[in-house]
Amino acid sequence: MTINPLPPPRRPDGLGRLPMARWFVVIGMTAALLLTAGIVLIALLIEQVRAAGPRPQVEVVLDRLYVALVVLLLGAVVTAVVLAAVVRHVVLKPIAQLTEQVRRVAAGDFDHRPHVARPAELAELASHVDSMRERIVTAWRTAEDQAAELRRSNGELEQFAYVASHDLQEPLRKVASFTQMLEQRYADRLDDRARQYIHYAVDGAKRMQSLINDLLDFSRVGRMGSERTVVDSGAALEAALANLAASVEDTGAVVTSGPLPRVVGSRLQLTQLFQNLVENAIKFRSAEPPRVRVTAERVAGMWEFSCSDNGIGVEAKYADRIFLIFQRLHPRDVYPGTGIGLALCRKIVEYHGGRLWLDGDAAGPGATFRWTLPAAGDDE
Known part of the structure; x- marks a missing residue:
């Protein structure tokens, strides 16, 4: 089993740079110096008392005190040696073993099982x-x-x-083309009912082709043409409007925008995002000529975009449904389409690390869609 090893640990700073063993040495030496200084001080005091010429009984007591001090010093030395051995064997050595085992795991050997037998606290830590x-x-x-x-x-x-882009569409093209040829060749022999049936067949084939193309676009998000670079969103909007030039001219639509920033993303997909949103605003227009406004403002580390129009709008209760694939709020004969446009827009935005939603609190008629995209890092 191989996994990329973890990065090296951060080096400790301050007093944490001193290993535990040195802490024990420093503390032990400090205690030994204090004990030795205390014994020496007591010995000096004893000599001062003896120089004062005390009684014989006091001399005996002082001799016994000397012996007690020597025994105390020897006991302290033996205790320090035993304590050092115990600390080394029970604490420092198991800590070093656990550290080495954890370092081995962190280096990439994730099948190695860290284990120490003592002390109980380190054994529990190794188990965790x-x-x-x-x-x-x-x-x-x-x-x-x-x-x-x-x-x-x-x-x-x-x-x-x-297969969908080649093999499935070829039969549909044949159905549509040969059905149209049938209508042209035998036009004088067909009644209105027959022409209507031919129209249904051709329309069904074309709608199936449109549906297949939309599904292909939906499946390509994040897989094809999705190299993320710094993209001028204003240029992406201009490219989208160029693709929609015929629709804009036919409907008399006016599309305006404020200053648009540079973002991190796929230029092709961001163009498709703008194109779908503006196309929706033009399609679902009211009796007045479409008016579409695209703006952006900085929110923390993201840019929040908005696309507002003066169309028929969307009721708040459908704010989530409109982003589901193949969900339509209107009959196909009133507003054409496959019902995949907004689902594709949301998938593009989420692929770029943002989110897309319908602003139910926006003032004025029509609908306002908002979405976020990561900033390029050089925008203020």
């Missing part, structure tokens, strides 16, 4: 570390299996996209 390691490895293996399944599914999706 091992449980955490096992949970991470299990989650990683599950994620690897899911990633492999996702890669397989994406491969199948790419194969389906190829």
Whole structure:
């Protein structure tokens, strides 16, 4: 099993730079110096008392005190040696073992199980570390299996996209073209009912082609033409309006915008985002000529865009439904389309790390859509 090793740990600062073993040495030496200084001071006091010429009984007591001090000093030395051995064997050595084992895991050997037998606190800590390691490895293996399944599914999706863009559309083109040829050749023999049936057949074939193309666009988000670079959103809007030039001219629509920033994303997909939103504003227009306004403002580390129009608007209760694929609020004969445009817009925005929503609190007629995109990093 191989996983990229973790980055090296941050180096400690301040007093934390001193290893635990040196802390024990410093504290032990300080205690030994204080004890020795105390014994020396007591010995000096004893000599001063003896120089004063005390009684014989006092001399005996002073001799016994000397012996007690020597025994105390020897006991302190023996205790310090034993304590140092115990600390080294029970604390410092297991800590070093656990540190080495954890370092081995952090270096990439995620199958190694950290374990120390003593003391009880370090044994419990090693057990918790091992449980955490096992949970991470299990989650990683599950994620690897899911990633492999996702890669397989994406491969199948790419194969389906190829088939849909070539093999599925060819029969539809033949159905539409030959049905139209049938109408042209035998026009004088067809009654109104027959012409109506032919119209239904041709219209169904064309709608199926449009649906297949929209599904292909939806499946390509994040897979094709999605290299993220610094993109001028104003230029993306201009490219979208160039694609919609015929619709804008036919409906007398007026599309205006404020200063638009540079963002991080795919120019092709951002152009498609603007194109779909402006096209929706033109399609769902009211009796007045369409008026569309695109603006942007900085919100924390993101740019929040808005697209407002003076069309028929959207009721607040449908604010979530309109972003579902194939969901339509109006009959197809009133407003044409496949019902995938806003779902595609939301997928593009979410792929770029933002979110898209209907602003139900916007003032004025029509609808206002808002979405966020990551800033390029050089905008103030």
